[in-house]
Amino acid sequence: MIFARALAAVLLATWSLATGAASAQTYPNRPVTMIVAFPPGGADDATARILQDPMQKALGQPIVIENIGGAGGMIAAAKAARAEPDGYTILLHQDALAAGMTLYPDHTFDAEKGFVPIGLVNTTAITLAGHPSLPPNNFDELLRWMKEPGQTIRVGHPGVGSFGHLAEVLVFQELGVKVTQVPYRGAGPALVDLLAGQVDLGPISAVVATPLVNSGKLKTYALIGRKSFAGLPQLKTMGQLGYKKLDVDFWHMLLAPAGTPHPIVDKLNAALRAGLADARLRKTFIDGGMDLYPPEEETPEAASALLKREIKLWGDVIRANHIATQ
DSSP states (O other): OHHHHHHHHHHHHHHHHHHHHHHHHHOOSSOEEEEESSOTTSHHHHHHHHHHHHHHHHHTSOEEEEEOOOGGGHHHHHHHHHSOSSSSEEEEEEHHHHHHHHHOTTOSSOTTTSEEEEEEEEEEOEEEEEOTTSSOOSHHHHHHHHTSTTOOOEEEESSTTSHHHHHHHHHHHHHTOOOEEEEOSSHHHHHHHHHHTSSSEEEEEHHHHHHHHHTTSOEEEEEESSSOOTTSTTOOBTTTTTOGGGOOOEEEEEEEETTOOHHHHHHHHHHHHHHHHOHHHHHHHHHTTEEEOOGGGSSHHHHHHHHHHHHHHHHHHHHHTTOOOO
């Protein structure tokens, strides 16, 4: 009986490997669904739609985009984690996936165990911006101004748990400055109130901030991210200003459900790389304030390592600052 069970297990494993290899050889033979973890109109949706055409050309099959908003991207991630691991459902997500592991303690999946990363897509430059009436004109002046006795500083952000929120919390934590965080329902409303002077500072994407800075409607003091931004060459990153812990990026990556066969993940990674090498895509990303990762960081391994680091980073920030969604 024991021998029969062992033989059955070996035969099952052999059959699974054979069928997995066969499916990988014919993959893809129908459209692939790319779940985007936020509604249309934001950076996530824009990234997906820019990537869609060159990547589907590389795969030889259509990519259908499905936007699923809610719970900081966790609803979309949960659906993707439950999907069949056959390569026909993939997920475009961002920093919120890492933060969600701590921010939403009742999550039904584990970001590291529930997915196999396909590769990193891009980063987006974010500015630390202020209302033009603020006295400081550069970062050093801003830091001195914020530390003046009795100073009251209101900082708007796109919503609890967003990259803008968590990055700002980390920034002011590292700077040793106390501020009042003001949450909004998205980046748009936060920007409107910043321009109106209802708040003093806020995280604004570099591509949005550039024309406002040039027209005198906004001041910018630093970049939150690892790279400089060509549209605002005068701005230094927080890391360049001496705050290496603030070398954090707003990133996007592609993932597949755990259990997706390695040959299929390899094909998806190859299609992603081909898409990111497309000249038209690269120009669109750059014009939109998005940076591509170097080729050596476009691997599943690099994406997996980043996700692991960010789960710890944002988990520490959330716990240290007692951040909750309710």
